[in-house]
Amino acid sequence: MSGGPLIVQSDKTLLLEIDHPDAQACRMAIAPFAELERSPEHVHTYRLTPLGLWNARAAGHDAEGVVDTLIKYSRYPVPHALLVDVAETMDRYGRLQLANDPAHGLVLRALDRMVLIEVAKSKKLAGMLGPKLDDDTIQVHPSERGRLKQALLKLGWPAEDLAGYVDGEAHQIDLAEAGKDGGKPWTLRSYQREAVEAFWAGGSGVVVLPCGAGKTLVGAAAMAEAKATTLILVTNTVAGRQWKRELIARTSLTEAEIGEYSGERKEIRPVTIATYQVLTSRKGGAFTHLDLFGARDWGLVIYDEVHLLPAPIFRFTADLQARRRLGLTATLVREDGREGDVFSLIGPKRYDAPWKDIEQQGWIAPAECTEVRVTLTDAERLSYATAEAEERYRMAATARTKLPVVRALVDRHPDEQVLVIGGYIDQLHQLGEYLDAPIVQGSTTNKERERLFDAFRSGEVKTLVISKVGNFSIDLPEAAVAIQVSGTFGSRQEEAQRLGRVLRPKADGRQAHFYTVVSRDTIDTEYAAHRQRFLAEQGYAYTIVDADDVLGPKLPSVD
Amino acid sequence: MTTSLADHLRTLPDESLAALLQLRPDLVVPVPADVSALAIRAQSRVSVARALDGLDQFTLQILDAARLTRDPEGGGTSVEAILAMATAGAHPPAPTTIRGAVNRLRALFLLYGPEHDLQVVGGVDEVSPYPAGLGRPAAELDPRAAAVCTDPAKLRRTLLSAPPSARAILDRLAAGPPVGTVPPGALDAPASGAEDVLPPDLVNGGAPTGSPIRWLVEHRLLVRMSGAKGGGTVELPREVALLLRRDSGPLGPLRSAPPVVASPPREAKSVDSAGAGQTMEVVRHTEALLDSLAVEPAPVLRSGGVGVRDLRRMARNLGLDDGSAALLFEVAYAAGLAGELDLTGSSSARYGGDQQILPTAGYEVWRAASLAQRWEQLARAWLTMTRQAGLVGQRDDRDRPITVLSAEAERASAPTVRRAVLDVLADLAPAAAPTPEEVLELLDWRAPRRARGREAAHREVLAEAAQLGVTGLGALTSYGRLLLTEMAEADERADDPLGLRSDAESGEPSTAVRALDALLPAPVDHFLLQADLTVVVPGPPDPALAGELDVVAEHESAGGASVHRVTTASIRRALDAGYSADDLHSLFRRRSRTPVPQGLTYLVDDVARKHGGLRVGSAGGYVRSDDEALLTEVLADKRLEPLAFRRLAPTVLVTPYLVQRMLTALRDAGYAPVPEDATGSAVLARPRTRRAPARMPATRTVDPLAAPRLPLPRLLGVVEQIRRGDAAARAARRAPAVVRGGAARTGPAPAHSHSDALAVLQQAVRDKALVWVGYVDAHGATASRLVRPVSIGAGYLRAEDERTEMLHTFALHRITAAVRED
Secondary structure, three states: OOOOOEEEEOOOEEEEEOOOOOHHHHHHHHOOOOEEEEOOOOEEEEEOOHHHHHHHHHOOOOHHHHHHHHHHHEOOOOOHHHHHHHHHHHHHOOOEEEEEEOOOEEEEEEOOHHHHHHHHHOHHHOOOEEEEEEOOEEEEOHHHHHHHHHHHHHHOOOOEEOOOOOOOOEOOOOEOOOOOOOOOOOOOOHHHHHHHHHHHHHOOEEEEOOOOOOHHHHHHHHHHHHOEOEEEEEOOHHHHHHHHHHHHHHEOOOHHHEEEEOOOOEOOOOEEEEEHHHHHOEEOOEEOOOHHHHHOOOOEEEEOOHHHOOHHHHHHHHOOOOOEEEEEEOOOOOOOOOHHHHHHHHOOEEEEOOHHHHHHOOOOOOEEEEEEEEOOOHHHHHHHHHOOHHHHHHHHHOOOOHHHHHHHHHHHOOOOEEEEEOOOHHHHHHHHHHHOOOEEOOOOOHHHHHHHHHHHHHOOOOEEEEOHHHHOOOOOOOEEEEEEOOOOOOOHHHHHHHHHHHOOOOOOOOOEEEEEEEEOOOHHHHHHHHHHHHHHHOOOOEEEEEHHHHHOOOOOOOO | OHHHHHHHHHOOOHHHHHHHHHHOHHHHOOOOOOHHHHHHHHOOHHHHHHHHHOOOHHHHHHHHHHHHOOOOOOOEEOHHHHHHHHOOOOOOOOHHHHHHHHHHHHHOOOEEOOOOOEEEOOHHHHHOOOHHHOOOOHHHHOHHHHHHHOOHHHHHHHHHOOOHHHHHHHHHHHHOOOEEEEOOOOOOOOOOOHHHOOOOOOOOOOOOOOOHHHHHHHOOOOEEEEOOOOOEEEEOOHHHHHHHOOOOOOOOOOOOOOOOOOOOOOOHHHHHHHHHHHHHHHHHHHHHHHHHHHHOOEEEOOOOOEOHHHHHHHHHHHOOOHHHHHHHHHHHHHOOOEEEEEOOOOOOOOOOOOEEEEEOHHHHHHHHOOHHHHHHHHHHHHHHOOEOHHHOOOEOOOOOEOOEOOHHHEOOOHHHHHHHHHHHHHHOOOOOOOOHHHHHHHHHHHOHHHHOOOHHHHHHHHHHHHHHOOEEOOEEOHHHHHHHHHHHHHHHHOOOOOOOOOOHHHOOOOHHHHHHHHHOOOOEOOEEEOOOOEEEEOOOEOHHHHHHHHHHOEEEEOEOOEEEEOOHHHHHHHHHOOOOHHHHHHHHHHHEOOOOOHHHHHHHHHHHHHOOOOOOOOOOEEEEOOOHHHHHHHHHOHHHHHHOOEEEEOOEEEEOOOHHHHHHHHHHOOOOOOOEOOOOOEOOOOOOOOOOOOOOOOOOOOOOOOOOOOOHHHHHHHHHHHHHHHHHHHHHHHOOHHHHOHHHHHOOOOOOOHHHHHHHHHHHHHHOOOEEEEEEOOOOOEEEEEEEEEEEEOOEEEEEEOOOOEEEEEEHHHEEEEEEOO
């Protein structure tokens, strides 16, 4: 018994006790091959998955090393069967290689002939493989590179992609770290630098950083590394504008070099920012904007919020395997479970840092999460009790009783910028009237949105009520308080994104506050619990308070 | 030569004879009558085979050398001849090792006699017909082949001219055994017209000769032995084989020492650690398996064993593959943790028999023991069980799947096989980790005759040992080694019937358990609580903690530690089980090493607040009234006290008694209740006239006193029955006293001996006369029977009993007396 910080479970989870003196060293040692699943305050849970082990193998770690690490840090004896399984799984990666043959172009090469025979017989690969060149080599149609990788992953024999990348059309891009147009000089943060290096070394892949950790800058640095024309795919127009603003401020690019390809404008420039929506819009069943991918000889494709990548984009991405691809996201968890496609089509995870660690380094505003429980009035309870099942959540989430509580919370933070986030338009309008605050919702025009956001940033507007549009990619660094009144059922992702709104670093390092107002004893509480689980697993402990405490006079001893 | 071995044995001193019996204990079962009998038995095929089974490859090869160097006339050989032959190869072993092997053979009396005139005992040739894998000399096989072999130069030339495919066949036969089966048609002449397709044969004048076997037979390099037209077997003459073996020597490659393990040894610590980890898994899985059996017992099939479907289900629950689950099931059964239970009065339509497999009472004891002790019980059961779990899932001779716990997986040799494999590992240096192939090779060297055909079983043993944690990373663990030693010592103690030297029953944990205990984590009595409501127990929980967690949290992940999650449902379960909110709070506070998260406190309070908000119960009847005062009066009425009314609400009373009784009591007390049905509407009751159940009106019946009608056939039958009974009674009465056996004790005539009876019977056969036979039946009682003898022969009397019209057979030695019927 070594008394190490790690406990290896037979379901292939690793429990890391973080208060142990060796915890930090152990974390560094297991991070390459184990995926962080949960990081609550005392015991972090990592999981050994085939994808994770293959990621490690791709990064040059061998099975022996992984086994040694497990044994070295494990507090208890590690089951033999698990070690064998780890070694066997890792051994599967790279038995097949995709390579460039000078004579035949793209080929699938086997280091283990039996695997090639097994794989070649599979029906799933029918049509992807060309003629057999010799016992160990099969020609591959270049157009099938992505789909082949996808299929091989499903068969459990992930191929190592050594076929290289095209450089694309060169375009000079530099980081303007000295400060541009009279701006302050700045430098890339250490973890951003590491993320870019890891990505560049791997060629293609995903960088996982929490909201507010400066993913845009990682993208910009990657572009500066590639020095080539770049296609950036973002979730919506507002996010695209932010990218543009950030790129102009932080790199040598000028406004004329950056194009916007959205529902409103269709510009194709050396750096083009397109939305997922416009790319996946169809006219008469056909995707009409696919030409964009071929419009220029792109040297780099950046996918923002990769966990939201719509299914059609995967299909296009399968055709882009010769180009460098960078995925940026706060979480690899996809509600549709297509993590494997992200792995095979965009690339393995290249960099990951737990939120709390980055927060401790001071790059994210520390946040205090509070759940405020509102007791419904008897009339509300009665109408909730008799409501139809599908109406119940709406009834509970939009209870009028929440309004005074929200007001009280806003009043608690008179000097801060407050976002009130909700899912139901009617409720938002009520809130808007009650708090006398402007509303941003789906029907608000982009121009109006920009105006309101600018006003908020500048401090003109103190309180802003936003609908689901606020879930993604709006940069409102000054928001220090978020009050969530209703959400999309139990979406964990949404909770993470909303918390991300207030996690942008504050100018003076103030504490951020995240409130969730829920109705007691209703389905609202259950959904809230589900959503919070994700954040609790990320190490954000929730405090629960009663609405009465919020509404009543402030107790002298609090805080 | 039998006599000569017997003579030789006779000349031996007692100690040497005892040494022989010690080496070949099968010779004394049963104890031979004299030295000749001992000699005959020592040369019998069975005993020789047993002696050979235990020999290693090298000793067997030396025995082969002795057989080959025998003088064809006198049958003797000498140590010098053996040495000469054994050192003829390219890498000759040291003469001392050869002498050692010869001495081993002489100790076993497989070779006997003085050094210059060694004899090979007769049974050896019967047991293995081909010494050193060489065929018979050509002269014994076929004169034409012998002719070829007499000219070494020509033989060599023919060999060199053999086509590659024919040469491959020769090489295979030369390596032994020298006999091959020929596929049908391979010896036929090539079909006419096929000449162009087949390669030309230069030796045969350019004409192709067809298949390579045909080529060899045609050139007298192989001799066709027997078989139907076109097929059969061929044998390689000894001379040809010796020529082919000229590089390696006549005995083939000799290995005087066991093969060396090339795989690098592991670190002893990692071996133990991996094994210990596996033991925890095994114990946990076994416990899960038995728990699932407790919840859903597995029905026993009519043909024995547990069905494939049930096994799959359990494997799935455990997250194991079918094979591993089958092993655990077999081991748990062998360890006495699971057993059958008869289903009494079962009328269910289950497809199985009327037995189920359930955890036994011993399971409770096992569960209370420490991890290491639990493992030891399983490991001991595995080592000693006569079951080959690897057979489960395969198909038997009749192509039916072998099921777990069925009789088809029974193998009496299983413990020996396990022991042999583990001994190989135990004899290597600690933490040496040979590959399975190397282990098989070692086994093959140690006792080739035993290892042959058991490769699959040996591999299974290695896989099972790894699964049970006896080995780790391919090497025997330290505690596994201790367990093997202990069990071997226990075997030796078995010949100590009085238990004089015994210290096993002291109740102390064995050294293996103590060694394993040191490797396993100590139980912990605390956990870590986290904000995501997970409860992490950083080690195996002690039983009290495990019991508490079972109630208050859902199990999420197991292994070295265990992770549980507190949910609304689990808290509700705890409240149902009698915990109060305060109990839960204090439980979490007491057990947790970390502060209790506020979310958990809220969850407990929330659930507790709602718990019991609805109350459910049953009652025999209720009384309701809109008049609360009236109900109060009923409740207070002393006459209604026996009804035990309870006030549920101001307007409702309930009673455990039935409505009818309550109605009567209320009416008797002067109230005017109206009964209600389930929907709340009043039930109106009018007095009903009582009636007995409907009956059939009387019809004409048969007079029981009237005389029965007797038709003629029935009458005749009755008469015959009577006559038969009469004859039987007469016969019984008339058995002579001599025959009845009573006279033998009282009378002076024991002289009526067996031979007299035989004479009477023989005469009766000739006369076809009736005879009274007295005999001792299978139970030792004397009986007598009147029969007509039919024949006497082979120690049996066959006779006809006229009364029962049956043919009886009597053993003559059981007949005590015979008397003619007159």
